[in-house]
Amino acid sequence: MSKQRSVIIGSGSYLPPNIVTNEDLAKTVDTTDEWITARTGIKQRHIADKDMLTSDLATEAAKDALKNAGIDASEIDLIVLATATPNRTFPATAITVQANLGITQGCAFDVQAVCSGFVFALTVADNMLQAGNFKKALVIGAETFSRIIDWTDRTTCVLFADGAGAVVLETQQGKGTIADRGILYSHLRSDGRYEDMLYVDGGPSQGKEGFVKMSGNDVFKHAVKKIGASIEQALTDNNLVSDDIDWFVPHQANKRILDAVAKRIKLDESKVVVTVDKHANTSAASIPLALHEAVKDGRVKKGDLILIEALGGGFTWGSMLFRW
Numbered sequence: 001m002s003k004q005r006s007v008i009i010g011s012g013s014y015l016p017p018n019i020v021t022n023e024d025l026a027k028t029v030d031t032t033d034e035w036i037t038a039r040t041g042i043k044q045r046h047i048a049d050k051d052m053l054t055s056d057l058a059t060e061a062a063k064d065a066l067k068n069a070g071i072d073a074s075e076i077d078l079i080v081l082a083t084a085t086p087n088r089t090f091p092a093t094a095i096t097v098q099a100n101l102g103i104t105q106g107c108a109f110d111v112q113a114v115c116s117g118f119v120f121a122l123t124v125a126d127n128m129l130q131a132g133n134f135k136k137a138l139v140i141g142a143e144t145f146s147r148i149i150d151w152t153d154r155t156t157c158v159l160f161a162d163g164a165g166a167v168v169l170e171t172q173q174g175k176g177t178i179a180d181r182g183i184l185y186s187h188l189r190s191d192g193r194y195e196d197m198l199y200v201d202g203g204p205s206q207g208k209e210g211f212v213k214m215s216g217n218d219v220f221k222h223a224v225k226k227i228g229a230s231i232e233q234a235l236t237d238n239n240l241v242s243d244d245i246d247w248f249v250p251h252q253a254n255k256r257i258l259d260a261v262a263k264r265i266k267l268d269e270s271k272v273v274v275t276v277d278k279h280a281n282t283s284a285a286s287i288p289l290a291l292h293e294a295v296k297d298g299r300v301k302k303g304d305l306i307l308i309e310a311l312g313g314g315f316t317w318g319s320m321l322f323r324w
């Protein structure tokens, strides 16, 4: 039976030019390159200049994705932007991106699921395209996470960074089988009982700004367990085994989490796309940034089966399968 599929026809990314190495950080907080590398795999991160907003990073990534998809911005009628660091409380940052791109049709809005934001946004866009109301979508993950970090707190400031990634989706007719190109499966979860393990201690309703607070050990344990279970569900539901996956593009939180998840699902490490060493944790931007890197360098080829996953504050978590 034929089925409409949301196919990714292009990807793009943008990283602010300012690179901060572990050695740079060690000059301002009590840490070392050895500690950060051993605990996280991170060697450097990109940090946006003060006048650079989330919408600026998102717009550049979107332009790159549109160019690589070979389409004009005027063809886009849906923008879903995942971010936990919007320009303003409202309107949505996606609206600013829409205007920056000169798009005056369709609609644009933000999705907030922190580090899982891109998985959630891609699922939302896929469902809206499937419903038949929209034709071509931009899905963007963009963050200026450096703005919600306490740069004197060594337990969090070494982990997070800024950046943006984007993909362009269009509907194409598939056969309704796992061999189709496009988004094949999505598994989303959240459980608010864990909201105090990873959060920002402020926000508009509290009348104060805040910073990221995290119980690192707890997040680590939950991440491996919950992401592992989500992927196992994805494989079982689609009669797949880990060998069927061509590329695993995980949320880039921490190299040790990536290794532990890959080990749990028995996936060869040569199939894991790793950018956390260069980008650190860019929250909702990390998956599309990593995906685009693997597309750019020729690893990801047409027809490849790709698995993505993430866990973020809430907790929110999930996994997706799509064929390039």
Ligand code: ACO
Pocket: 030, 031, 032, 035, 036, 039, 040, 115, 154, 155, 156, 158, 159, 198, 214, 215, 216, 217, 218, 219, 220, 223, 251, 252, 253, 254, 281, 311, 312, 313
């Ligand atoms: N430099 C040097 N020492 C540090 C630093 C630092 N940057 N940060 C903490 N330490 C110290 C601690 O104070 C502690 O010292 P103590 O033993 O004297 O008290 C010691 O290092 C060990 O601290 P732990 O927190 O136990 O270190 P751990 O091995 O758990 O590593 C880490 C911490 C890296 C945060 C780890 O728990 C982790 O990766 N957790 C996952 C969290 C994560 O990735 N969050 C991202 C957002 S969620 C997501 O995206 C999935």
